[in-house]
Amino acid sequence: MDRYLYTDFEKTATSNSPGCFSKIYLYNRRSHISKWLWGMLLVLIAVLFLPWTQNIRAKGTVTTLRQEQRPQQVNTVIAGSIAKWHVKEGDFVNAGDTLLQLGEVKVEYFDPQLLQRTKDQITAKQQSIDGYRNKASATSMQSKALEQARELKLRSIENKIAQQQLKISTEEADLVAVSNELQAYQRQIDAARIMYDSGAISLTELEKRKINYQNGLAKLNSADNKLQQSRQELTNLRIEQQASLQEYADKIAKVRGDRYSSLSDAAGSEAELSKLQNQLANYDARSKLYYIVAPQSGQVIKARKAGIGEFLKEGDMIVEIVPDKIQYAIELFVKPMDLSLISQGQKVRFVFDGFPAIVFSGWPGGSYGTFGGRVIAVENSVSANGRFRVLVVEDAADSKWPAQLRIGTGAEGIMLLKDVPVYYELWRNINGFPPEYYQLQETRQKEKK
Incomplete structure (x- = not known):
């Protein structure tokens, strides 16, 4: 029934306006959608194989x-206050250009003549070391002189000992002679007594022989005393020899002690001198650190401190430098x-x-x-x-x-x-x-x- 209604509608529309219906509804035109779909499918398959x-x-x-080409912080090594800026942010600097000047803030470095005074102390300490060394040299010469004097003294005493030994030998010989003489006198007395008893000699002659015997005995005692005295003198000379050795040993030891003391003082002064030289080097290096310089060429950025007189601590960042060659x-x-x-x-x-x-x-x-x-x-x-x-x-x-x-x-x-x-x-x-x-x-x- 609908088909008949559509046919009637078509006849009515065609009778009223011929060609309009075919132009509007296009029911006689063939569709190309399937071709496009197949084409797109083929293109998609081709794309899948691309x-x-x-x-x-x-x-x-x-x-x-490289690490050194990255932005680099410039830090202060010493504490100080900002005295003068030589650059501003955005400036390009070369390696070694001065960025900032610092002022001293520590009391021990306030002296403007600190370097010169330290040099004077070093000079004085050097002179002190030279004095100690000269004293050590003098004591060394004194020690040699004492050793020579000891040798002379010992030789002199040895000569005296040798003389005394000769004297003792002579006196021992004299004692032997006197002893022999006394024995002769003893024999003479014995013979005189026999002769006196027999009436051959007088009493006077016997007394004379007794007197000679007594004189010989006295000579024997005198010779023996001299020998003992000479032996005692020899002992004294040997004691003097030992005393001289001890005396000169004490003197030489004292002189050597003075020499070692001088050398010790010189070594201590050298240590103090090294310490002063180290301080001088530190002071000189610190004086150079008052000027902060650019470690490499580049652009200055990120200034952390600005005002004149602002305090900086050790290690504080001052600016950053971006290297120009990267x-x-x-x-x-x-x-x-x-x-x-x-x-x-x-x-x-x-x-x-x-x-x-x-x-x-x-x-x-x-x-x-x-x-x-x-x-x-x-x-x-x-x-x-x-x-x-x-x-x-x-x-x-x-x-x-x-x-x-x-x-x-x-x-x-x-x-x-x-x-x-x-x-x-x-x-x-x-x-x-x-x-x-x-x-x-x-x-x-x-x-x-």
């Missing part, structure tokens, strides 16, 4: 390859899961903050505004953010990095891996496999073959 470059993305910042590098932080896929010399593409770029991560050749680099170092220690740090430098075979780069500029790195078909990459992502998993398997199979 090559796709696997990659790892990581964010990082611009830094420097070899830029990029520090990227990669996930621990991706660390095993990164090696030295690996190619990396970069997109820097502030530089326009059109990126096709799977087709790096079709990207625009990216820059090349290569991995130079991979740290084995995890960073505070839980990722591993990778250093990347400029690839000499690629376009140069922008001259407008500054330290701290953000960068996004795309580390290029294996080329695979698009369908393979989709399948890998759906299953959550790592990019290089199957490449490693293929490498192992090749090694086995």
